[in-house]
Amino acid sequence: xxNFTENxxxxxxxxxxxxxxxxxxxxxxxxxxxxxASKEERVVVNMGPQHPxxxxxxxxxxxxxxxxxxxxRAGIGYLHTGIEKTTEFRNWTQGTTLVxxxxxxxxxxxETAYCLAVEKLLNxxxxxxEKAQVIRVMMMEFNRISSHMVALGTGALELxxxxxxxxxxxxxxxxxxxxxxxxxxxxxxxxxxxxGVAQDVPEGxxxxxxxxxxxxRENFKDNSTLLIGxxxxxxxxxxxxxxxxxxxxxxxITGPVLRATGLPWDLRKTQPYxxxxxxxxxxxxxxxxxxxxxxxxxxxxxxxxLRIIEQCADKLEKLEKAPVMVADKKIAWxxxxxxxxxxxxxxxxHIRQIMGTSMESLIHHFKxxxxxxxxxxxxxxxxxxxxRGETGVHAVSDGGTRPYRIHFREPSFNNLQSVxxxxxxxxxADIIGAIASIDxxxxxxxx
Numbered sequence: 329x330x331n332f333t334e335n336x337x338x339x340x341x342x343x344x345x346x347x348x349x350x351x352x353x354x355x356x357x358x359x360x361x362x363x364x365a366s367k368e369e370r371v372v373v374n375m376g377p378q379h380p381x382x383x384x385x386x387x388x389x390x391x392x393x394x395x396x397x398x399x400x401r402a403g404i405g406y407l408h409t410g411i412e413k414t415t416e417f418r419n420w421t422q423g424t425t426l427v428x429x430x431x432x433x434x435x436x437x438x439e440t441a442y443c444l445a446v447e448k449l450l451n452x453x454x455x456x457x458e459k460a461q462v463i464r465v466m467m468m469e470f471n472r473i474s475s476h477m478v479a480l481g482t483g484a485l486e487l488x489x490x491x492x493x494x495x496x497x498x499x500x501x502x503x504x505x506x507x508x509x510x511x512x513x514x515x516x517x518x519x520x521x522x523x524g525v526a527q528d529v530p531e532g533x534x535x536x537x538x539x540x541x542x543x544x545r546e547n548f549k550d551n552s553t554l555l556i557g558x559x560x561x562x563x564x565x566x567x568x569x570x571x572x573x574x575x576x577x578x579x580x581i582t583g584p585v586l587r588a589t590g591l592p593w594d595l596r597k598t599q600p601y602x603x604x605x606x607x608x609x610x611x612x613x614x615x616x617x618x619x620x621x622x623x624x625x626x627x628x629x630x631x632x633x634l635r636i637i638e639q640c641a642d643k644l645e646k647l648e649k650a651p652v653m654v655a656d657k658k659i660a661w662x663x664x665x666x667x668x669x670x671x672x673x674x675x676x677x678h679i680r681q682i683m684g685t686s687m688e689s690l691i692h693h694f695k696x697x698x699x700x701x702x703x704x705x706x707x708x709x710x711x712x713x714x715x716r717g718e719t720g721v722h723a724v725s726d727g728g729t730r731p732y733r734i735h736f737r738e739p740s741f742n743n744l745q746s747v748x749x750x751x752x753x754x755x756x757a758d759i760i761g762a763i764a765s766i767d768x769x770x771x772x773x774x775x
Contacts, residue, residue, distance in 0.1 A: 344391055344399075346370050370398060375759070377406045384770020388747065388763070392756060400751040400759070402744050407774040415734040419700025420446055423731060425518040427721075430736060431772035432515060433478055436471040437714035438772075439520035440464055442734070444601060444710035445723035446522040449703045452654055458643075459650040460524035461603045466537070466640035467510065467519065468602075468712070469633040473544065474503040475715035475767075476626045480551065483623070483764035487564050495550045502540050509536060523654035529644060537641050541634050548630055556627065565620035569750040569762030572617045579749065580742045583717025584629070585766060587613045588621035595713035602712075607636050619765040626715075657692070659701050700729040716740055716767055736775060740768040 341347070346369055370393050377387035387403035411430055415423045427442045428435040447453050481496030504514040509530055511519040519526050555561045571581070573589040586593055592611040596604040612628040614621035653660045705727035711720035717739030724733040743766050750762040 344370070344372055369393065377403065384768070384773070386744075386763075386768065386770055388759065390756065390759070395755050395757070397751050397754055397756055397759065400748050402747045404741075404744070404770070404773050407770045409771070409775055411775045412734050412736065415731050417730065419729050420522055420703055420731065421700060423734065424521055425516075427734070427736070428516045428518050429771065430775045431714065431716070431719070431738065431740065431769045433475045433769050434471055434714045434716070434719070434772075435516050436464075436467045436520060437712050437719050438736075439518065440468060440602070441710055441712045441714075441719045441721045441736075442723070443520050443522050444712070445708045445721040446703065448708035448710055449706055449723060449725050450522070450659065451704070452523065452656065452659065455654050455656070457524055457651045457654065458603070459528075459647040460652045460654075462640050462643045462647065463510075463525050463529065463652060464520055464602050465604065465607070466637055466644070467507075467525075469636045469640070470503050470506055472633050472715050473630055474500045474507075476630060477503070479715070479764070479767040480623065480626055483761070483767070484555065484561075486760045486764050487561075489555075489561070492551050492554060495547070495554070499544055499547055502543055506537065506540055509533060521653070523656070523659050524652045528652050534641050534644055537637065541637055541641075545631070545634055548627075552627055555623070562620060564758075565623060565761060565765075566616070566618060568619040568754065568758045569622075569765050570618050571746050571750050575746065575749050579745045581717070581746055582739055583713075583715070583743065583767075584622045584625040585743055585746065586717065587611065587625050588615075589617045590615040595711055595718060599711065601710070607639050609635050619761045622765040658696070702727065702729055703731075711737065714739060716769070716772075717743060736772070738772040738775065740766075740770070740772040744768050744773060 370391050373390045373392055375388040375390055377385045385406040387406065389399075389401045389403060390397055391399035409429070411426050415426050418426065423442060423446075424439050427438045430438050444453070447456065477496040477500040481493040481500075484492035484496075507517060507519075508514050510533060511517040511526065513519075517526075571585065571589070573586075573591055575581075576586045576589055576591075582593065590613050592613050594611040595601070596609075597611055609632045612625050612632060614624050616624075703725040705725055707722065707724040709720060709722050711718050713719075718737060719739055720737030722733070722735045722737070723731060726732040746766060747763065750766075751759050754762070
C-alpha cells in the first residue's frame with residue numbers, strides 16, 4: 329500500500345488572487361476536484377490610474393468576487409507636485425501663488441487658510457480691514473458654489489446623466505466670470521494675500537454680484553427639478569457608499585460626507601473665522617449617510633452660499649472707500665497699489681509716484697517685493713470649511729522671510745480613507761458613485 333497522499337502531488341497556498349496549486353504529478357482527477365472545491369474565486373482589477381473626470385489621477389485596486397467588491401484600496405501619488413516643499417524657497421507672499429494650485433477647484437480656500445495662518449504668526453489677525461474680510465467671505469462662497477457645481481455635474485455624468493453636467497457647468501461659468509472680474513483670473517488667482525486681498529472691488533462689481541446671485545438662484549432649479557426625487561437617480565444613489573457617523577469620526581472625515589450623517593459640523597459655525605459669526609445662514613444636514621444624502625447636502629448648500637453672498641454685497645455697499653489691506657506698510661504687499669488697465673502690474677500713476685517723487689518709497693517697494701517681510705519665529709494652525717471639509721494649514725516660521733515649513737490638512741486626503749469602508753461589499757457598478765460623492769481632488773491629495 330502506498331504511503332503517498334493527495335497533498336504530496338498538489339500543495340496549495342492562498343494569495344489575493346485565490347488558491348495557487350503546485351502540481352508535482354499524481355492523480356489528475358483528484359487535483360481537479362480539489363480546485364473545483366474552492367469556495368472563492370477572486371480577481372484583482374486595477375481601476376486607473378486614469379483621469380476619468382476632474383477628480384485627478386486616482387488608482388483604485390479592487391479585489392472582486394464576481395461583481396462584488398471584496399477589497400478596495402486607494403492608490404495615490406500620481407500627481408505629486410511638491411508644493412508644500414517649494415513654499416520653503418519662496419517668500420511668504422509668494423506662497424499664496426503656490427498653495428492656490430493644490431485643490432485647484434477650491435483655490436480661494438487654500439489661499440485663505442494659508443493667509444490666516446501667516447496672519448496668526450504676524451499677530452495681525454485683528455488688524456485685517458473689515459472690507460477685506462467681507463470680500464474673502466464672498467469669494468469663498470462663490471468658490472463653494474463653483475466647486476459644488478463640478479462635484480454635482482461630474483458625479484451625475486459618471487453615473488450616466490449628461491444634462492446635469494451641462495447645467496452645472498453653465499452656472500459655474502457665471503461664477504468664474506466673477507472671479508475674473510475681481511482678480512483678473514478664473515482659477516488659481518492668488519487673490520487673498522497676507523494682510524488682506526490683492527485689490528479692491530472693481531467698478532460695477534457689486535451690481536455684477538447681485539445679477540449673478542439672481543441668475544444662479546433661478547437656474548439652480550434645473551438640476552434640482554431633474555434629480556431630486558428622480559426614481560432612476562435614487563436607485564443609483566440611495567443606500568450606496570454608506571458610511572455612518574461612527575465611521576466618519578474614526579476616519580477623520582469632514583465636509584458634506586460628515587454632514588450627510590446628520591452631524592451639523594461646519595467650521596463656519598463651530599469655529600468662525602473671517603467674521604462668519606456675523607452672517608445668517610444654516611448648516612445643511614441629512615441623515616441617510618449615503619451618496620444621495622451627500623448630493624442633497626451639496627444641492628442645499630448652494631442656497632445658503634447665495635444667502636451669505638447677498639449679505640456680503642450689502643456690507644460692501646457700506647464700505648465703499650474702506651481699505652482692503654492691512655495698514656502696516658512693512659507687510660502690505662501689494663500695498664494698496666493701483667493696477668494697470670490690463671488688470672496686471674502697476675498703473676503708470678503709481679510707478680510715476682514711487683519713481684519720480686520718493687526714493688524711499690521706491691527702495692521700500694523694491695525690498696518688500698524682492699526680499700519680503702519677516703515673520704516672527706513660531707508656529708500656527710488655521711482652518712477653513714472648504715467644499716470638501718476642513719482645510720487646515722500648519723505654518724512654521726524661523727523668523728525669516730520664507731516659511732520654515734508649510735503643511736496642509738487637506739480634506740480630500742482624509743476623506744479618501746473612506747473608500748474601503750464605503751465600497752467593500754458593494755457591487756462594482758456602485759464604486760464610481762461612491763467615490764464621486766467623496767469629491768476628492770487629487771491636486772490636494774498629492775501635494
